[in-house]
Amino acid sequence: MKVLNCFKIVFIVLLFSCNKKNDELQVNSTDVTKANSNTIHPISADVKMVYIPGGEYKPFYGSDAVLTKVEPFLIDERAVTNSEFLAFVKANPKWKKSNIKKIYADSTYLRDWQSDTELPKNAKPDAPVCFVSWFAAKAFAQSVGKRLPTLDEWEFVAMADEVSANARTKSDYSDNIINLYLQKNRQYNQVKQSKPNYWGVYNVFDLIWEWTDDFNSVLTTNDSRTGQYEDKSLFCAGSATSSTDILNYAAFMRFALRTSLKANYTIANLGFRCAKDTIIIKNK
Numbered sequence: 001m002k003v004l005n006c007f008k009i010v011f012i013v014l015l016f017s018c019n020k021k022n023d024e025l026q027v028n029s030t031d032v033t034k035a036n037s038n039t040i041h042p043i044s045a046d047v048k049m050v051y052i053p054g055g056e057y058k059p060f061y062g063s064d065a066v067l068t069k070v071e072p073f074l075i076d077e078r079a080v081t082n083s084e085f086l087a088f089v090k091a092n093p094k095w096k097k098s099n100i101k102k103i104y105a106d107s108t109y110l111r112d113w114q115s116d117t118e119l120p121k122n123a124k125p126d127a128p129v130c131f132v133s134w135f136a137a138k139a140f141a142q143s144v145g146k147r148l149p150t151l152d153e154w155e156f157v158a159m160a161d162e163v164s165a166n167a168r169t170k171s172d173y174s175d176n177i178i179n180l181y182l183q184k185n186r187q188y189n190q191v192k193q194s195k196p197n198y199w200g201v202y203n204v205f206d207l208i209w210e211w212t213d214d215f216n217s218v219l220t221t222n223d224s225r226t227g228q229y230e231d232k233s234l235f236c237a238g239s240a241t242s243s244t245d246i247l248n249y250a251a252f253m254r255f256a257l258r259t260s261l262k263a264n265y266t267i268a269n270l271g272f273r274c275a276k277d278t279i280i281i282k283n284k
Helices: 001-018 029-037 084-093 132-144 151-158 173-181 237-240 249-259
Strands: 047-051 056-057 068-072 072-074 273-275
Touching: 056 151, 068 151, 072 151, 072 173, 084 132, 173 249
Parallel strands: none
Antiparallel strands: 047 072, 056 068, 072 273
């Protein structure tokens, strides 16, 4: 019954989010250029990156006959923390809450911080930072010489449980994730307090939702990898009809959240982790 109720909630979110105009849901390329053109002062962040060898996977959304190739990449083993983002805004004052421009973050940006350089009262320095926009996450990633993971990269990592790289065929895979999603105030907990998944990545589901670089690409086209438009994917939750696994309620919840976002939105339990390209040298 709990899973059924979750599915109903997701469907309602999809109904409302699809009423937005397509051009409102896409990240404005001019805004991105302006945000990245500003000087970002580098900072150091001591976080281990995990090597993901890549491979093929079936995206939750799109043609059920198409496997998507994911190239090898590196991803942070955990989310960016409060203390790390504090160091970032100190080094880059334009990203302080009193200086942030509305185009880059809405009115709840760093909402609970006591001041520009004071974390929320009783906040754990090692808890994931939240109330940050996509623009702010991108700027942080740039400051540490990284980037945000793509949606395909994030979902590829998210297929794993503690013992296997692809756990989506397991009957309890989706239900276990939903149980984590339904835990209240989970975003206030410290990172790395639960076991990592098969790849050595922590807290994929049990703390926060996470930004991806192309977070809203699944709504704007019928398949973010082909770039071909299909009318049925753009109205009244029609996108759900193209899902490749209609029983994966956890993926429906992520899909619903992503399609409701704009790049300047900030949410109480939405944070991010960073990724990086890697070059594989093949033996001759």
